[in-house]
Amino acid sequence: MTINDQISTSLLHSDKAPNCDLYFDFVRTVNDCLRTAPYTRLQIAERMNLALQAPEEIDQTKLNKWFAPSQSLNIPMYYLPALLWATNSIEIVNTLLQPLMFKAVDQRAQMLQKHAELQVENEKNAILQKEIIDTLLTSGTE
Template sequence: MTQRDLLDQLDLDLLNTENAPSLDLELDVIAIIKQCERNSGLGRDRFLDRINLCLRDTGQRVTKIQLNKWLSPSQENCVPAWVMPAICWALQSIEPMTALLNPLGFKPADMRADLLRQKAELDVSNKMRQQESKDLERALQQIMIRRR
């Protein structure tokens, strides 16, 4: 059994498990957005301006009242999915999205991470092909030795 066979047998994808993960994330997402807002140093007004700048072509607009309600743990409202990318851009952080994906065992990846993953897969594939080539070469040598 090759290393690749072992890796293929590992099914770590939480999307395929029988038991559903806990997805009670509202307070976690709110806490992370607030922490990112504090870390950004933007302040609520500038944060809101950046959200709306990101949404300028969508026809959507977020008011300060809406944002305050979404980020208040005591409110019944939660942060809508359509505004999450704008929040991440406004805060220059993917942490809010990461919080949404964590229970499923995923993390957001940028272009660099995707290229690194592709390179690693190619490296593994090349190593396997090199090993196959060596095995074929040995088999050919054995055949040549037997014919002598």
């Protein structure tokens, strides 16, 4: 494989394994998000329960154990979207995707940006269309 092929190949499809030993980075990021979230840990646990609607309730103690490096208990990965929503942050996912050089993307924000771009383009086209009509109308009266 040439250097250009190696550079252009996504790490996701590469034969060379990336370093995915992220446990401590993951725990640090989650704890940072828990600390900077606009909610207490108890409120975050309650928000996770709202999002998951699971039969087993999450409480503050369980939340603390999941993200204490000294504990062997880990959060089930399918709880991750609820944790992201509960903390109002996608930084946790970005930490997990970092070895693959990917980032989580806010599709809603992208759609809003595209909408705004299209709106500006439509306004420019409307101005151009008016100028053409004005030119046609004034050139016909001369």
